[in-house]
Amino acid sequence: MAIGFRIDTDDEKAFRAEVREWLDANLPDDLRGLSTRPPFDRSQVWFHMLAERGWIAPHWPKTHGGMDATINQQIILREELANVGAPEISSQGLNHIGPILMEFGTDAQKQQHLPHILAGTVNWCQGYSEPNSGSDLASLRTRADRDGDTLVVNGQKIWTTWAHHSDWIFALVRTDQDAPRKQAGISFLLIDLTTPGIVIRPIKTIAGDDEFAEVFFENVSVPMSNLIGNINDGWRIANSLLAHERLNTASPTHVINALDRVKKVATASGLMDDAGFRDRLAQAELDAVGLAALYSHAVGITASGRPLGPDSSIMKIYSTEILQRTVDLLFEAAGSEAASSGRIDTDDGSVDVATLLLQVRRATIYGGSSEIQRNILAKRVLGLPS
Ligand SMILES: Cc1cc2nc3c(=O)[nH]c(=O)nc-3n(C[C@H](O)[C@H](O)[C@H](O)COP(=O)(O)OP(=O)(O)OC[C@H]3O[C@@H](n4cnc5c(N)ncnc54)[C@H](O)[C@@H]3O)c2cc1C
Numbered sequence: 001m002a003i004g005f006r007i008d009t010d011d012e013k014a015f016r017a018e019v020r021e022w023l024d025a026n027l028p029d030d031l032r033g034l035s036t037r038p039p040f041d042r043s044q045v046w047f048h049m050l051a052e053r054g055w056i057a058p059h060w061p062k063t064h065g066g067m068d069a070t071i072n073q074q075i076i077l078r079e080e081l082a083n084v085g086a087p088e089i090s091s092q093g094l095n096h097i098g099p100i101l102m103e104f105g106t107d108a109q110k111q112q113h114l115p116h117i118l119a120g121t122v123n124w125c126q127g128y129s130e131p132n133s134g135s136d137l138a139s140l141r142t143r144a145d146r147d148g149d150t151l152v153v154n155g156q157k158i159w160t161t162w163a164h165h166s167d168w169i170f171a172l173v174r175t176d177q178d179a180p181r182k183q184a185g186i187s188f189l190l191i192d193l194t195t196p197g198i199v200i201r202p203i204k205t206i207a208g209d210d211e212f213a214e215v216f217f218e219n220v221s222v223p224m225s226n227l228i229g230n231i232n233d234g235w236r237i238a239n240s241l242l243a244h245e246r247l248n249t250a251s252p253t254h255v256i257n258a259l260d261r262v263k264k265v266a267t268a269s270g271l272m273d274d275a276g277f278r279d280r281l282a283q284a285e286l287d288a289v290g291l292a293a294l295y296s297h298a299v300g301i302t303a304s305g306r307p308l309g310p311d312s313s314i315m316k317i318y319s320t321e322i323l324q325r326t327v328d329l330l331f332e333a334a335g336s337e338a339a340s341s342g343r344i345d346t347d348d349g350s351v352d353v354a355t356l357l358l359q360v361r362r363a364t365i366y367g368g369s370s371e372i373q374r375n376i377l378a379k380r381v382l383g384l385p386s
Contacts, residue, residue, distance in 0.1 A: 012072050019080045022053065033085035033257075035355040036209035040090075040165040047089045047120040057094055057118055064102060064110070065118045071303050075296055082253030083260075090162060093117035093124040095248050097170045097190075100241050104229045109190070113168075127157040127171030127191075127215060128238065134159070135372050137172070138182045138235065142217060144173035144189060151175070151189065151227070153197075153220040159366075163213035164202045168192055176232050188234035190226040197221070207358040245367045247298055247308060250315035252291045254363075258326040259288055261351045266333035268346040277332070284329055287322045294318065310380045313373035320363035320370065327360045 008016060031038055031046055038046075050056040058074045060066020069077070098117045101110050116122035133140040142155025153173055163169065169191050179185030193200070197220040203212040229237050262281060266272040298315055301308055308315075331338045334353045343350035364370045378384040 008072070008076070012076060015073055016076045016080060019055075019077060020084075023080055023084045023086065026053075027084055027086055031087045033349065033351075034087050035352040035359055036207055037211070038087045040162065043087060043089050044120060046087060050089070051118065051120055056120070057098070060094075060098065060118070061102075064098075064114050071296065071299050074299065078251055078253050079256065082256045085257060085260075090120070090123050090165070091248070092126050092161070092166075092170075093122070096126060096241055096245060097124050100170070100188075100228065100237060103240065104188075104237050106225075108225070109228070113190075122168060123162070123166045125160050125163040125166040125169050125193075125213075125215075127160055127163075127169040129159045130156060131158050135369060137238075138186065140172055140174060140186065142171065142173050143177070144175050144187065144222070146175075146224075147221075149224050150221045151187075151224060153189070153191065153217040153222055155217050157215040157217075159203075159212050160200075160215050161211055163193070163215050164200050164210070166193060169215065170228070172234055172238055175234075179232065183235040185232055186234040186238070187231050188228040188237045189222060190228065191217075191220065191222050195220050195222065205358075205362075207355050209359075242312075242368065246312035246316040246373075247302060249363070249367050250291070250295055250298070250312075250319035252288055252295050252319065254323050254360075255288045255291060255319070255326055258323060258330060258356070258360075259284060261353075261356070262326065262330045262333050264346040264348050265330060265344055265351050265353065268344065269333055269335045269337070271333050271335065280329055280332075284322075284326050287325070291319055291322055310377055313368075313376045316367060317370050317373045320360075323363055324360050327356055331357050 026049060028045070031042060037043060047056065054067060055077060057066040058069035058077050060068070062068040067073075094117060098114060101113055105113075113122070117124065128137055128140075130140050130142060142153065142157065144151035144153045151173070153171075155173070157163075157169070157171065160169070171189050171191055172186050173189050174185050175187040176185030191198075197218045199216040199218075201214045201216075202210050203214065205211050228234070262284070263272070266277060266281070271277045294315060298308055298311055301311070330353055334344055337344050338353055340354060343352045379386055
């Protein structure tokens, strides 16, 4: 289904055709149209195939081995990956710590880490959230105390996506217990997960996948050279990363995928013949077009080097709430079959409805919940008192 806001130029049409043809020929069948992430090893196979094709890092500059793709090429790639139902890959390195290293890292840090991120030989996870420090992230308590040339880390992270499949973690740690503002005592630290004193315990989600883990640190010794930026300047760096994260979450690809499933299932169940349902489907499609327009505008802003600011909160709210509404429509389309935990057969393959319904509940939580995004907008855009 073509949901988009831009009209491809001739070169872009050729690029789209090239991507489509390659995906059709190369994406393994067992990795198409999944509701949850594939098992890590399978996901890595797909990562390496995209890396070999040179399409793993469209947004990275050529100097660091990326594609230096135009905004439209980036969007085309995302759309075509969504259209063919390509699976999620490990993206914390490519989308989060990679760009942070390029912006704030030393030359030695860039040389050590960027090539491995690009090749998918070292996987990263994000250690921000802690028990009791999620929305109020600045209250985090994992501490790192100076001991000569090292920092000694003690504490716990939670909801760490794919920590149990990762080699390194980028973590926020408290390095000044007495800072006048809690934000001012936080540093941004890279930690090798094989360092003694680290224990990782996976957590299974309600959708049945092994998305998260808890990560415990007991007297973990980390070289000072693994600090990103200056000591106690981690909050600024963390926030720049959150804007990247919210923008990535807001990609319309998940909604495009969900709409495709709604149509297949509604055709199979006969609900497509219902005029009221078709009205709601048309509204969902219009929402998706609106989201595609907003997303392409936001990608353009970041590509020109300007900060997204509170726009990233608007994108996060809009995209995740549209996604949940679209999946609610999928649930409606499935009728009495909806609660089945199995897949629903359609003329165009089988569709897993129940897992997706559970899976998308998380979208309004990660990367900062919808309530927190609304608080940001109330304060920074509307100027309301806190
Ligand atoms: C799928 C998924 C993947 C994740 N991956 C990672 C990861 O890789 N690394 C990582 O560090 N974290 C990760 N997280 C954690 C995520 O960042 C937190 O769950 C999120 O920030 C919310 O924090 P919390 O869970 O502690 O909820 P809480 O902060 O306890 O919030 C509970 C509820 O209260 C509401 N609330 C809280 N404060 C306010 C307020 N001031 N005003 C109004 N409402 C409020 C929230 O909106 C929410 O509904 C992930 C979460 C999910 C769901």
